[in-house]
Amino acid sequence: MKILHLFPDLMNLYGDYANILALERALAQKGEEVVIMRRSVGDGMYFSEFDFIYVGSGTERNQKIALEYLFDQGESLKGAVDGGTVILATGNSFEIFGRKITDRGKKVHEGLALFDFITEEGAERIVTDSIVEFEGREIIGFVNKASGVYGVKEPLFTVKQGAGNSPKDASSEGIRVGNFFGTHIIGPLLIRNPFMAEYFADLLILRK
Numbered sequence: 001m002k003i004l005h006l007f008p009d010l011m012n013l014y015g016d017y018a019n020i021l022a023l024e025r026a027l028a029q030k031g032e033e034v035v036i037m038r039r040s041v042g043d044g045m046y047f048s049e050f051d052f053i054y055v056g057s058g059t060e061r062n063q064k065i066a067l068e069y070l071f072d073q074g075e076s077l078k079g080a081v082d083g084g085t086v087i088l089a090t091g092n093s094f095e096i097f098g099r100k101i102t103d104r105g106k107k108v109h110e111g112l113a114l115f116d117f118i119t120e121e122g123a124e125r126i127v128t129d130s131i132v133e134f135e136g137r138e139i140i141g142f143v144n145k146a147s148g149v150y151g152v153k154e155p156l157f158t159v160k161q162g163a164g165n166s167p168k169d170a171s172s173e174g175i176r177v178g179n180f181f182g183t184h185i186i187g188p189l190l191i192r193n194p195f196m197a198e199y200f201a202d203l204l205i206l207r208k
Helices: 016-028 058-070 074-082 089-098 194-207
Strands: 002-006 035-041 052-055 086-090 100-102 108-110 118-134 136-150 157-161 174-175 178-181
Touching: 002 016, 016 052, 016 194, 058 074, 058 100, 074 108, 086 089, 086 194, 089 136, 089 178, 136 194
Parallel strands: 002 035, 002 052, 052 086, 086 178, 100 118
Antiparallel strands: 100 108, 118 136, 118 157, 174 178
């Protein structure tokens, strides 16, 4: 099983690298051999060679650096998404996959446009514990963001407590399209919710 940890240097806040460790452990317990590769700006990438891709949360500045670099990798990344590669993007990393990000200074950063949502950054930072529902199970985590995401048609979670994608969409959180999973919830997500580590491990094994 080949796992890519994307931008471990840029998008590395909140200890969310531990999501990779949780998934590795869950796969190993099911008898799977796991290879983890770490790649960042300047590295060549062919995303479809991986079974699972993970990218974590970063500062707003580092998010834009990651976004700029991925523009040159757009076709490879789109091929992975269309081909069903399992991708988990936590924190503000999932915002780069939408149409655009408007920052606090009203500058518009064109997104990768793999999905039809937009992000607007604001002056107010939202910091809250979250309880959401996924597959009939409660998921716990933490949100620390200064942005709202608008236009998500297929949310990942149903919010029971905490922040949704935006004030206009307070009951839904994140996005799921096919095997792409994006969420602002950090924690790390798979450490605090072993059920989700098991879920991703089973999904990967099913795709083999």
